[in-house]
Each structure stands twice: as C-alpha cells, then as structure tokens.
Amino acid sequence: MLTRRQFLLAGYGSLLGAMAGLSGCAHSAGKMSSASMAPGLPHKGMGVFGSLSLKAHAERNGLLYGCAVRPELFSQDAKYTRLIIDQCDILVAENAMKWLALRPAFNSYYFNEADALLAFAEQHQMKLRGHNLVWHEQLPKWFASMVNRDNAREVLVQHIQTVAGRYSGRIHSWDVVNEAIWIPDGRADGLRKSPWLSLLGDDYIELAFRTAREADPTALLTYNDYGIEEDSQENEQKRSAVLLLLRRLKARNVPIDAVGIQSHLTANPNASFRGDGLRRFISSARDLGLQVFVTEMDVADGALPGDVGTRDDAVAALYRDYLNVVLANPAVTAVLTWGITDRYTWLQTNKPRKDGMHVRPLPFDEEYRAKPAFIALRRTFDDRQADASTQGADGSAANPYAPFTPNPTRARE
Numbered sequence: 001m002l003t004r005r006q007f008l009l010a011g012y013g014s015l016l017g018a019m020a021g022l023s024g025c026a027h028s029a030g031k032m033s034s035a036s037m038a039p040g041l042p043h044k045g046m047g048v049f050g051s052l053s054l055k056a057h058a059e060r061n062g063l064l065y066g067c068a069v070r071p072e073l074f075s076q077d078a079k080y081t082r083l084i085i086d087q088c089d090i091l092v093a094e095n096a097m098k099w100l101a102l103r104p105a106f107n108s109y110y111f112n113e114a115d116a117l118l119a120f121a122e123q124h125q126m127k128l129r130g131h132n133l134v135w136h137e138q139l140p141k142w143f144a145s146m147v148n149r150d151n152a153r154e155v156l157v158q159h160i161q162t163v164a165g166r167y168s169g170r171i172h173s174w175d176v177v178n179e180a181i182w183i184p185d186g187r188a189d190g191l192r193k194s195p196w197l198s199l200l201g202d203d204y205i206e207l208a209f210r211t212a213r214e215a216d217p218t219a220l221l222t223y224n225d226y227g228i229e230e231d232s233q234e235n236e237q238k239r240s241a242v243l244l245l246l247r248r249l250k251a252r253n254v255p256i257d258a259v260g261i262q263s264h265l266t267a268n269p270n271a272s273f274r275g276d277g278l279r280r281f282i283s284s285a286r287d288l289g290l291q292v293f294v295t296e297m298d299v300a301d302g303a304l305p306g307d308v309g310t311r312d313d314a315v316a317a318l319y320r321d322y323l324n325v326v327l328a329n330p331a332v333t334a335v336l337t338w339g340i341t342d343r344y345t346w347l348q349t350n351k352p353r354k355d356g357m358h359v360r361p362l363p364f365d366e367e368y369r370a371k372p373a374f375i376a377l378r379r380t381f382d383d384r385q386a387d388a389s390t391q392g393a394d395g396s397a398a399n400p401y402a403p404f405t406p407n408p409t410r411a412r413e
C-alpha cells in the first residue's frame, strides 16, 4: 500500500526530476536541497513556459487561469511581471479596486493603479476581473462618519455607476457583492450584519447587482464568498445559505451570472479532502444557470511540518484533490490563485508559520521556481477535459472523484 506521499511522488517524480535538473523547478521529486536550487526564473524550454504554461494548459481544456496581482510591483519586480505575463490569461487586483484604494475621500476617486492594471492586462491580451464593488471590509475611514441611512443608497449606486461604468465593456467579471453571508451573525437568512445591511436592509444585494448590470452590461456579475469549500458542518451550513441567496436573486430576476468560490484552503496533515458538499453546491449553481469561478485559491501550510518537500507535496495534493472535484463540472470556467509566487502572498502576513519559515501556498516559490502545486494545477486542468464531458447534465459526477492515478502519457510532457 502506497503512502499518500509515495503516491504523489509516483505521479510527479519524472516530470519534477526533469524540471529540477533544468533548474526550472523548486525541487526534485518533492525533496529540496540547496544544490538543486538554481536562482532566477526558469528559462524557456524548461517545462513551464509557452505551451507548458498554466494558461496554455487551461486554455486547451476550456478554462482560464490567472491570479491576483499587486500592480504596484510591475515597476519594481521584472521577474514577477514576466511570470504573470507568461502564466496568466486573467488577472484580478488583490487590493487596487477595493473601496479603500479607490475612494480617498467621500467626494473623490483615485483610479491610477486600477487604470494601469487594466492597461497592462489589455496590453498582454489578458482578461481582468473586478474585485469588488460591495464588501463589509476595506471601507475608507470616512465611511462610518459620512454614510448614513439617508444617503447610503445614493452612495452605493454612485460608486457602482462610477467604477463599473468607467471600465464598462472591458471587465471579464465583477465581484459585485463579496462575502455577504456570515452564519455566526445568527440571522435566519444567513446574511452578514454588515454596514450595508444595517444601512439599507437586505435589498442592498439586489440593488448592487441591478446597478452593476446597468453600468456594465457585458461583465459577468458574480457573488463571491469563502467558507463553502470544505467538508465541515459549518461550511455545509454556509453553502446552504449562499444557495438560498442565489435562488432568491434568481427568482427575482436579479442579473447574476456567476458564483465565485474563493478557495482559501488549509492543508491538513490528518485528513484528506472529499468535497461531496462542494460538488453538490457547484451542481446546484449550475442548475441555476450560473458559471462558477475559483476566484482566490491558495493552500495555507501552517499546520504542516517545516520540511519543504513534505510541505510542497501536501500543498500540491490539496490543489489536486480540490480541483479534481471542482473542475469535474463544466460550469467551472476559471481558476485564479490569490497571488502566483510565495514571495508576495498575503498569508505570510496574515497566517505566518509558528516556526518562522516562509509560507509556501502558491504555484511558484519565493524565487519564482515552479513547485509541485504548479504541476498539480496543470495536471488537473488536463484531467478536466475527460471528466467534464462524461458527467450528467445536472453536473453530478458520472465520473466521480476517484483516487489519483498517475497518467503515463502525462509523465512524458
């Protein structure tokens, strides 16, 4: 009987070995040694560029791959910029299109970074997601003192008209409402007691979507949330509440086109991902006529031991197990990771490791070398084609998630 780690290595070994030998990959067959770590970007022909990039594999299988970016880094870090150009066909601003970034004062807007990001995306034939128009977090300081029940509706509508209107026709999809469900707040409908809910009541969601459609008739309007990915009871409750909201919106003919599953995951050394609830959730979203995007994927490694090889394998295994479930449904059309290199991940600040080592949640390491997570992403994109075409019309998996079987043809890539 193979252990989980041996199982993985059987799949990744030959390709990783080849890549590491050519210095394009962070470590060989899951083991990292300083001797195998060559500095700098992998070079062309070393297994991660062109037809071997994430975007090429995604496109071949009817998907978009991309990541969250910090546009301020484009002028500071050429390797980061190059990596994004090489790997992505869709981008999203990690922070630059949030209220806090766009609204320095009640009566003014700051668009420099957001404009530059859209220009960059268009220059490199990439799509851009908008994130986000309505959220309870990252509101500017002036918000609490300046917005009240009398003007909240006008403030919300004006913001959406101005921001979504400015980029109308040039945005792939907008996260119109972000994270509106929060079960611990105790409401029967699961809605979060956010400033918007207090100011406008539960109609604020519908208002936001209708205003966004008017401002940008072509962007895919998306509801985006987290805590709906895992097998736990809490996540199941949240999935039910999100579905209730989506059904309510659809029943009222609110213009909504997609649901975003953020997918901030945590590698658990003691349990594997099954995803039955998530599979049902995606199937239900598809029944509602919605597309599904994986909008913010990363895999936190704080619960794993320090050894880099062990960590990278476990992180890659969760990428693989998770995406195998998600991508089996053809309603899923885009996968974005929240960042692309471990160097700039938000998790280093927000969920640092107790042992002080740098976290490793993304497909490329701090030195921009491809990791096992990169291989897992690519392979699940490839496996997708067969899976998606063999499932039932209701999205239920006729080809349900099965244990990983190394594919001998893939090892020759």
Ligand code: G3I
Pocket: 094, 095, 098, 137, 138, 262, 296, 346
């Ligand atoms: O820009 C300031 C900088 O001037 C200052 O020196 C520094 C000191 O702390 O803070 C900087 O702002 C930080 C900002 O990220 C930019 O780095 C904020 O403190 C920090 O709170 C902010 O965190 C972001 C967080 O959203 C809150 O907006 C993370 O980068 C970003 O990754 C995270 O993204 C969210 C998604 O929008 C929604 N889903 C969850 C996801 C992760 O939390």
